[in-house]
Amino acid sequence: xxxxxxxxxxxxxxxxxxxxxxxxxxxxxxxxxxxxxxxxxxxxxxxxxxxxxxxxxxxxxxxxxxxxxxxxxxxxxxxxxxxxxxxxxxxxxxxxxxxxxxxxxxxxxxxxxxxxxxxxxxxxxxxxxxxxxxxxxxxxxxxxxxxxxxxxxxxxxxxxxxxxxxxxxxxxxxxxxxxxxxxxxxxxxxxxxxxxxxxxxxxxxxxxxxxxxxxxxxxxxxxxxxxxxxxxxxxxxxxxxxxxxxxxxxxxxxxxxxxxxxxxxxxxxxxxxxxxxxxxxxxxxxxxxxxxxxxxxxxxxxxxxxxxxxxxxxxxxxxxxxxxxxxxxxxxxxxxxxxxxxxxxxxxxxxxxxxxxxxxxxxxxxxxxxxxxxxxxxxxxxxxxxxxxxxxxxxxxxxxxxxxxxxxxxxxxxxxxxxxxxxxxxxxxxxxxxxxxxxxxxxxxxxxxxxxxxx
Amino acid sequence: xxxxxxxxxxxxxxxxxxxxxxxxxxxxxxxxxxxxxxxxxxxxxxxxxxxxxxxxxxxxxxxxxxxxxxxxxxxxxxxxxxxxxxxxxxxxxxxxxxxxxxxxxxxxxxxxxxxxxxxxxxxxxxxxxxxxxxxxxxxxxxxxxxxxxxxxxxxxxxxxxxxxxxxxxxxxxxxxxxxxxxxxxxxxxxxxxxxxxxxxxxxxxxxxxxxxxxxxxxxxxxxxxxxxxxxxxxxxxxxxxxxxxxxxxxxxxxxxxxxxxxxxxxxxxxxxxxxxxxxxxxxxxxxxxxxxxxxxxxxxxxxxxxxxxxxxxxxxxxxxxxxxxxxxxxxxxxxxxxxxxxxxxxxxxxxxxxxxxxxxxxxxxxxxxxxxxxxxxxxxxxxxxxxxxxxxxxxxxxxxxxxxxxxxxxxxxxxxxxxxxxxxxxxxxxxxxxxxxxxxxxxxxxxxxxxxxxxxxxxxxxxxxxxxxxxxxxxxxxxxxxxxx
Numbered sequence: 001x002x003x004x005x006x007x008x009x010x011x012x013x014x015x016x017x018x019x020x021x022x023x024x025x026x027x028x029x030x031x032x033x034x035x036x037x038x039x040x041x042x043x044x045x046x047x048x049x050x051x052x053x054x055x056x057x058x059x060x061x062x063x064x065x066x067x068x069x070x071x072x073x074x075x076x077x078x079x080x081x082x083x084x085x086x087x088x089x090x091x092x093x094x095x096x097x098x099x100x101x102x103x104x105x106x107x108x109x110x111x112x113x114x115x116x117x118x119x120x121x122x123x124x125x126x127x128x129x130x131x132x133x134x135x136x137x138x139x140x141x142x143x144x145x146x147x148x149x150x151x152x153x154x155x156x157x158x159x160x161x162x163x164x165x166x167x168x169x170x171x172x173x174x175x176x177x178x179x180x181x182x183x184x185x186x187x188x189x190x191x192x193x194x195x196x197x198x199x200x201x202x203x204x205x206x207x208x209x210x211x212x213x214x215x216x217x218x219x220x221x222x223x224x225x226x227x228x229x230x231x232x233x234x235x236x237x238x239x240x241x242x243x244x245x246x247x248x249x250x251x252x253x254x255x256x257x258x259x260x261x262x263x264x265x266x267x268x269x270x271x272x273x274x275x276x277x278x279x280x281x282x283x284x285x286x287x288x289x290x291x292x293x294x295x296x297x298x299x300x301x302x303x304x305x306x307x308x309x310x311x312x313x314x315x316x317x318x319x320x321x322x323x324x325x326x327x328x329x330x331x332x333x334x335x336x337x338x339x340x341x342x343x344x345x346x347x348x349x350x351x352x353x354x355x356x357x358x359x360x361x362x363x364x365x366x367x368x369x370x371x372x373x374x375x376x377x378x379x380x381x382x383x384x385x386x387x388x389x390x391x392x393x394x395x396x397x398x399x400x401x402x403x404x405x406x407x408x409x410x411x412x413x414x415x416x417x418x419x420x421x422x423x424x425x426x427x428x429x430x431x432x433x434x435x436x437x438x439x440x441x442x443x444x445x446x447x448x449x450x451x452x453x454x455x
Numbered sequence: 456x457x458x459x460x461x462x463x464x465x466x467x468x469x470x471x472x473x474x475x476x477x478x479x480x481x482x483x484x485x486x487x488x489x490x491x492x493x494x495x496x497x498x499x500x501x502x503x504x505x506x507x508x509x510x511x512x513x514x515x516x517x518x519x520x521x522x523x524x525x526x527x528x529x530x531x532x533x534x535x536x537x538x539x540x541x542x543x544x545x546x547x548x549x550x551x552x553x554x555x556x557x558x559x560x561x562x563x564x565x566x567x568x569x570x571x572x573x574x575x576x577x578x579x580x581x582x583x584x585x586x587x588x589x590x591x592x593x594x595x596x597x598x599x600x601x602x603x604x605x606x607x608x609x610x611x612x613x614x615x616x617x618x619x620x621x622x623x624x625x626x627x628x629x630x631x632x633x634x635x636x637x638x639x640x641x642x643x644x645x646x647x648x649x650x651x652x653x654x655x656x657x658x659x660x661x662x663x664x665x666x667x668x669x670x671x672x673x674x675x676x677x678x679x680x681x682x683x684x685x686x687x688x689x690x691x692x693x694x695x696x697x698x699x700x701x702x703x704x705x706x707x708x709x710x711x712x713x714x715x716x717x718x719x720x721x722x723x724x725x726x727x728x729x730x731x732x733x734x735x736x737x738x739x740x741x742x743x744x745x746x747x748x749x750x751x752x753x754x755x756x757x758x759x760x761x762x763x764x765x766x767x768x769x770x771x772x773x774x775x776x777x778x779x780x781x782x783x784x785x786x787x788x789x790x791x792x793x794x795x796x797x798x799x800x801x802x803x804x805x806x807x808x809x810x811x812x813x814x815x816x817x818x819x820x821x822x823x824x825x826x827x828x829x830x831x832x833x834x835x836x837x838x839x840x841x842x843x844x845x846x847x848x849x850x851x852x853x854x855x856x857x858x859x860x861x862x863x864x865x866x867x868x869x870x871x872x873x874x875x876x877x878x879x880x881x882x883x884x885x886x887x888x889x890x891x892x893x894x895x896x897x898x899x900x901x902x903x904x905x906x907x908x909x910x911x912x913x914x915x916x917x918x919x920x921x922x923x924x925x926x927x928x929x930x931x932x933x934x935x936x937x938x939x940x
Contacts, residue, residue, distance in 0.1 A: 002793055003532055004805050005886035014812040014887060017819075026807045027704050029673045029830050034705045038800050041574035045795030048536050055789065058560030059545025062553075069552050072776055079474045081505055083542065089519025090512035093533050095863075096730040101918040102521075102858050105514035106729035112461050115936040120494045125934045128730070131586040134776040165776040172748070172772030176597060176632035219488055247482055249490045265776070272542070275561050276551030276777025277586065278732035290932070296730065301928035304913075307457065309920035313928040319589070319626035320869070324635045329626035332587040336728030339508075346461050346504045350493035352475035359479035383484065404554050412552055431476050 002045065064407055068367070068441055070387050070428030071215070071412035072133070072163055073276065074243065074268045076356060077432055079347045082270045086340040096296075096335070100311040101303075106335060107310035110298040113342040120245045120345075121238075121262045122252025123284035128296040128333040133265025134169035136281025137162075137209070137239055139294045139328055140263045141170055141179055143285070144207035144235045146327070147260070147292040151233055153204040154179045157197075159225075160186035161214020162239065164417040184208075190218035190381045190389065197228055205232075207260075211239040212248065216380075216418070216426065217364075217387030219248075226255030238262040242269055242282065243360065244385050246353035261285045270344025271337050280334030280341065291317060294328035359431035360386035363438065367429040370442040376449050380421065386430065389414065392423040394452065399425075402448040408441055457919070458510045462936050465497040471504065495938060514919045515729070516863045522889050524813075526834045526866035526878025527621070527669055529699050529721035531806075534793070537724070537786040546785060551777035555760050561781070562759035565752040568736075568788045572717060575799060576698075577708030578738030582747040584779035588696060591716025591735025592627040592663070595692045597771045598714055598739065598746040599661045600631055602690065605746075605769065611660040611688070617646055619670050619870040621696060624663045633660055640872065644672040644826045648679055655687035665694040666710065667701065667832030669870045670825065671810070671878065681711025690714065690743075698722045699882070700807060700833035703800025714739045722802070723787040734783040745769040750778060805883035806833035809890060813881055816894040822901070825873050834880035836873050837865075837897075843875045848904040848911050850875040855922065856903075856914035860896045 006014075011023070020026060027035065046054065067075050086092070090105060097103030097110075114126035130136040141156045158167070160183050170181060182205070185193040191214065208229035212220050226236045238251030238259040251259035267279040285293055291314065299313035319326040348356065368388035372379035376393035392399060396413040403410035414424040429438055482489065499507075516523065523530035541547075549561060569581040585591040596614060603611045614628035615636045625635040638650045646664075662684050666674040674680070684691055693707040693715030699722045707715050719725050719734035727733075739747060749770045750761040764770055778784075794802065810831040817837055818824045825836035839850045854864030854877070866878040881890055904911055915921065 001801055002798055003534065003884050004801055005884065006805055006808070010887045011808070014808055018808075018811045018815045020811075023804045023808055026804075026811055026830055027701075029675055030701070030705050031675060031678060033678070034709055036703070036705060036709075039574055039703045039796040042571050042796035042799065043792065045798050046792050048793070051789055051792050052536065052540065054792070055540040055543060055546075055564075055785075058563060059540075059543035061545070061560035062549045062558055063545035065550070065553060065557050067548075067550050069550055071552055073551050075548070075550070077474065079471070079501075081501060085505065085508045085512070087538055088509070088512045090515040090517045091729055092538065092726045093518035093530075094515045094729045095523065095525055095528055095530060095727045099516070099854070099858065099864050100923050101855065101915050101920055102516040102863060103514075103729070104919045105511040108458065108460070108511050108514070109508070109729075111934075112936070114934055115460075115462065116496055118935045119496060125932075131590065131732070131780075132775050135586070135590075135774070163776070165773070168773045169776060172597075172774060173593070173630075176600065176630060178632065219484070223487075245490075246494055247484075247490065248488055250494075253490075272547035272782070273550045274541075274547050275549050275558070275781035276779070277775060278780035278783050279776075280732075290934075297934060299928040300933040301924045301931075303920040303923050305921055307920055309923045311923045311925055311928050313925070313932070313934075316929075319622040321622070322626070323622045324625035324629045326622070326626040326629075329589045329593060329623050329630050330587070331589045331621075331623050332731035332733050334728075334732045335730030336726060336732060339729065342461075343504060343508055346497050346499060346507075347471045347474050347501060348496070349470050349498050350496040351498075352470060352472075353496065354493045355475040355477075355479050358482050359476035361482050361484070362480045365483060385484075401554070404556060409550055409553055409557075431479075 065409040066407055066437060067409045068427050068429055069409050069412050071426055072165055072265060073273045074430055075273055075432055076268055076430055078270050081347060082340050082343045085343055086336060091339050092336060097312060104310060107298050109339050109342050111300055111310050113338045114298060116342065116345045117282050117284050120242060121284045122250030123262055124287040125290050126284040127293050128298055129338045130281035130283055130295050130330060131334060132277065132279045133281045134166045136263040136283050137166045138170040138173040140237045140261045140283060141174060143261060143292045143294065144237055145179060147289045148206045148235050151204050151206055153206045155182055155205045156207050156209055157182050157184055157205040158209040159184055159192040159211055159214060159220060161216055161218060161220065162209060162211045163215045190216045191220045192225060194221055194224050205234050207235040207237050209237040209239060213241065213244055213385040216389050217384035218381050219383055222254045226259060230257065235260040240264045242266060243357050247357040260289060266341055269341040271340060278334055278337055280337040292327060295330050296333045356431050363429035363431065363433050364388050367427060367438045370438060371445060374446050374449060380424065387426055387428045390425045390427060392425060394423060396423050396425050399448055403444060406444045408444055460936055461497045461499065461507050464499050464503050464507060467498060469498045469500060471501040521861060521863050522885060522893060523863040524865050524879045524881050524893065525863060526880040527696055529880060529882055531724055531882040532884040533724050533726045534790060537789045540789050541782045541785040559758055562752050564785055564788045566754055566759050568784060569752060571791050572736055572738060575702060576715060576738050577706030578715065579741050580744040580747060581736055581738045582751050583736045583784050584748050584774050585716060585735035585737050586775055586780050587733035588716055588718040588735040589623040589627060590774055591737045592623055593630055594737045594748050594771065594774060595714045595716055596627055596631040598743050599690045601746045601771050602743055603660060610658055613658045614660055615654055615662040618872055619668055620663060621669060621694065624694060644670045644829055645674055645676050646680060648676060651680060651683055655683060655689060659687050659689035661690040661692055663692040663694055665696050667697045671832050671835040672826050672829045673832055677710045696721065697832060700803055702803040704803045708740055714743050719783060719787040724790045725783045725786045732780045732783050734780045746771050748772060748774050802883050809881040809883060809885055810834055813879065813890045813894060817897060820898050834878060837877045837879060838873050839875040842901060842904055846904045846908050848908050850877055852911045853900055856900050856911045857896060858915045859917045862893055862896060
């Protein structure tokens with residue numbers, strides 16, 4: 001029996017100790033009308049060799065695309081040591097570190113993670129992570145509404161560069177509590193219209209959420225936006241790609257006093273893109289907001305002998321203590337992913353991460369400039385981090401299909417989320433793409449466009 | 456045993472080159488956008504990193520190293536092959552926005568996972584996107600609310616939860632904009648039906664129940680409960696935290712539940728990972744199916760495809776940027792295929808056998824079991840109230856002393872209504888010797904509590920640290936390392 005250690009002798013002796021004559025008897029409190037004989041409709045068990053064969057075949061079906069899409073999930077080189085260590089049973093099969101003395105490994109990893117995230121973002125404190133970037137953003141909105149004591153508004157103003165996926169997840173999660181997201185107008189340069197923000201009259205918002213770099217890869221006027229928001233009594237939520245923060249000025253240094261909360265998708269830090277998860281959402285904030293923060297937090301303290309040690313702290317915010325009055329219903333952090341991210345950041349170091357960011361930026365620039373040389377392709381914004389918008393002279397979807405047939409995942413079709421941009425395509429080339437890869441894509445897009453023109 | 460922080464191993468000029476491009480061109484970005492210096496992350500070699508994190512791992516208890524009878528958490532063995540296969544390059548490197556044509560392998564697994572979960576619960580449809588049990592709960596309550604609203608029944612905003620419920624239940628109700636009404640548990644461990652009758656009414660949106668309950672007993676009055684709640688116009692939410700106890704023995708749908716979540720990291724053995732990722736797939740009956748969170752995987756003659764907002768206009772929407780904890784779903788899929796239908800029923804059988812055996816052994820040794828007249832489900836409660844009164848030794852002291860004996864502690868002080876309680880869940884993957892060793896340790900500790908209580912108060916002594924100063928941790932917050940420059 002797979003994963004069941006009981007021998008016939010064990011079973012009969014254990015039943016005798018209990019004082020029943022069969023395993024069936026152990027279920028006699030289930031009303032008779034509800035008892036079933038077994039499960040139908042589930043395939044028979046496979047042995048390990050069989051499931052390995054099946055999964056290899058299926059994985060093979062999904063492989064073979066050269067990736068030029070980001071749009072919220074980024075392919076980076078992941079050092080072998082990251083998942084070798086994170087997959088160790090002592091990390092992989094441990095529970096939440098409620099018994100601190102038996103969980104110092106996990107707790108110290110989280111403390112180191114929190115330290116790295118505060119350094120990367122320039123913020124004071126970090127939690128132990130949330131499910132993913134989108135849910136971290138939703139929690140940041142709730143936190144801003146709780147934390148902004150100067151205003152009663154449950155509305156959050158956002159830049160149009162906020163990820164459409166983040167926007168739709170936040171809407172689904174926040175509707176029940178009466179929160180509303182409102183969008184700032186965007187300029188032709190692909191960034192928020194600061195003048196329109198200045199002129200917004202008579203409307204109250206709890207916070208302004210600024211994604212930097214924006215979903216379109218562009219770079220917002222974060223200092224002006226932050227200072228204007230603060231002057232209006234709003235908090236500022238920064239949404240940032242963590243890789244970009246090795247290069248860009250961190251949210252803790254935006255404007256005069258910095259953002260109040262920062263969050264985002266942690267996946268670029270050593271997590272495979274893996275069909276969308278598991279990833280992790282990071283969240284950091286200003287010290288004064290720490291008691292409004294959702295999720296687990298690890299603190300350093302001392303033990304009875306005065307030795308340093310780590311423990312979960314500020315638990316009075318959480319659901320297992322506060323129940324219906326908790327800051328969130330969250331009862332998890334993405335512990336294993338954070339373990340991987342902490343190892344990743346240790347291996348890369350600050351300068352290594354900066355080189356990753358700079359190379360991704362340079363590769364995307366060279367891809368975008370090369371593509372813009374093609375007939376019928378135009379580069380929409382000049383300044384961007386590691387994603388660029390291209391406008392085609394025809395619908396994007398069939399072009400992407402043609403590229404997929406050539407083994408290229410050619411980008412993200414923006415026409416549904418940003419119809420004002422026309423036939424727009426978002427592309428990304430991280431440090432994993434070589435000059436030859438980039439040339440190959442340029443050539444293939446050229447061919448795809450020429451073929452469909454001829455047709 | 457103290458392992459210095461990774462930052463304390465750092466020296467300027469050190470590093471693990473080769474993981475980042477050697478010489479990228481200078482960024483073409485305006486100077487005001489750039490940070491003044493690279494972030495001060497550790498500068499350490501690869502060997503230092505490997506040694507540091509390996510040593511930290513050795514400071515953990517885990518299923519791979521210790522018996523972990525943590526009630527309500529289902530800490531069963533996590534087969535190695537599940538992890539290995541989820542990380543196959545074809546799966547790990549598949550971008551979530553990749554075309555369906557290059558995702559048929561993954562989509563096939565997800566479609567079949569949906570179908571297996573339907574078969575295991577009796578529900579008619581599943582969505583796999585919730586990323587943890589609590590998010591599954593959110594999805595469930597949000598669907599209940601959407602259902603009532605779709606019928607113009609807008610005054611229903613009250614969620615009923617028993618006092619023994621997980622803290623996530625009331626917290627979830629709040630997140631969905633509902634108020635919470637708590638009902639008491641009777642002396643026999645079942646819900647107090649009179650209290651329930653008094654609680655339901657035109658404002659009842661639904662009830663959230665765990666069955667078997669967190670008290671470790673099967674809720675025998677579930678048919679009556681379903682009749683009362685449905686009769687009042689409310690719906691029933693099944694918290695699948697304890698599904699492990701009834702897998703292949705009873706179906707939540709047949710009990711009258713309209714919607715449920717399954718903690719795949721419990722029943723279907725995906726890793727707990729030191730606190731996540733979890734996975735809280737959510738299942739519904741016919742009437743709630745239109746409201747399921749998207750995306751869901753559908754099957755057509757041309758192959759598998761995503762069903763999105765366009766196909767499901769009444770959906771409560773998206774709960775994650777892409778497809779939930781996709782890699783965790785793959786692990787659950789592998790595990791379920793290895794069990795098959797019969798193997799799933801064995802899960803409940805041997806989890807229940809182990810729990811009842813361990814309960815019998817402890818009861819025979821004189822421990823006070825919370826519900827001695829009842830069968831244990833896959834877990835049970837021991838109350839140390841008498842021991843605490845006689846010796847001053849608390850459930851926490853016993854928990855810490857168990858760590859010294861090489862056992863992870865059971866869940867302590869939950870559920871809240873049993874004083875000085877230990878909630879013990881051995882799971883089906885533990886051998887009898889392990890249960891016997893645990894029972895012997897409990898008996899030994901009880902004797903020690905009577906003769907040398909100070910020894911238990913001092914525990915643990917064999918771990919990397921002794922008991923920690925939690926008050927100091929909360930008062931003198933130290934949440935991040937800072938260079939002492």
